[in-house]
Amino acid sequence: MDPCPLIFEPIYKPKIWGARNIGRLFGKTLPGDEAIGESWECADLEAGQSVVARGPAKGKTIHELVETWGRALLGQAPLADGRFPLLVKFLDAAQDLSVQVHPDAETARRLGGNVRVKHETWYIIDAAEGAAIYRGMKPGATVEALGKAMADRPEAILDYLHRIPVRPGHMYFLPSGTLHALGAGVVVAEIQTPSDITYRLYDWGRVRPDSDAGLHVDQGLACIRTDIDFAEFEQRSHTGNVFTTVSRLVTCPSFVVEKVRFMEQVEQDLPYAELVCWIVLEGSGEIGYGDSGSERFDKGDVVILPAELERPRIKTSTDCVWLEVTIPTRSH
Helix, strand or coil: CCCCCEEECCEEEEEEEEECHHHHHHCCCCCCCCCEEEEEEECEECCEECEECCCCCCCCEHHHHHHHHCHHHHCCCCCECCECCCEEEEEEECCCCCEEECCCHHHHHHHCCCCCCCCEEEEEEEECCCCEEEEEECCCCCHHHHHHHHHHCHHHHHHHEEEEECCCCCEEEECCCCCEEECCCEEEEEEECCCCCCEEEECCCCCCCCCCCCCCHHHHHHHCCCCCCHHHHCCCEEEECCCEEEEEEEECCCCEEEEEEECCCCEEECCCCCCEEEEEEECEEEEEECCCEEEEEECCCEEEECCCCCCCEEEECCCEEEEEEECCCCCC
16 A cells, blocks of 8 residues: 555543533534543554544554555654654643643653653644633742642642633643643644653642542652743744745744645645644645545644655645644655
8 A cells, every 4th residue: 555645533532621622613523422621633652543534544553554654654754662753632621631741851761661751732723711821830930849839738839830821823832841731711732742641740629530540749840840941942934925824833853833824726736755744723625646546634634644645736625724743854
């Protein structure tokens, strides 16, 4: 089988803090009537393995295709501990998520196993009036002072967190070691390195029914970094032509995220030589490839375009907007 565009079946994760907005915003049919907190759209993890929804590769897992296609899929992008290098989700927070941190490189090396560094970024898709996220500690705050304050009063962690009001279209980078929480009333597209390890320090007094309930205060405190310059990773740039505009949103060693706007009823070749991921925010169209292959995309789809996709081209049906995720590599 030659490489073809990949769109996967969503893996829906019920969460105590979730809602049903992913269905409302993207026209997706959610299972049952449970509160869905996460929709894993592209995942190569022990806790979730994406399966191709349609096209020539239908029924194959992303890991099978990593092994079968190899560099034809990945190009020069490196694997992450033998796994596909991106994890893409939609998150729907009806309640504040736990205040948490992901392992830094030192912790991951020390603990080994499935403990991996986790860098992530949030693109705000929808936000209620007054909604916010929490990212990083306030200027001058120290981890030592935070630990002492939490020993007496766990909710004191909120006094140390930087609260940021958000609206749709904002994007925030959260490298490993960042103390953070997604606020209530926010729906995001989350782009990550492939890891699902989270250390919770505070959970708003909730009692969780899931198997990973509980806090990890000591582990979390050991991972927190207070020296991160977020602006370094969020420098913006813009380019454009007659049919499209491209805005750089986040640049880090693990991935680059750009926002692409493309006019309706345009057909042209795609100038890709490496692995590309699209998170379609608006519009619909077709990706043509080879002599006669084509794959339709719609709002809410996450599309993987393999590095050696033969003669890729796009034909838009409507005005389109997508997040374009690439892996920084040397390329021919």
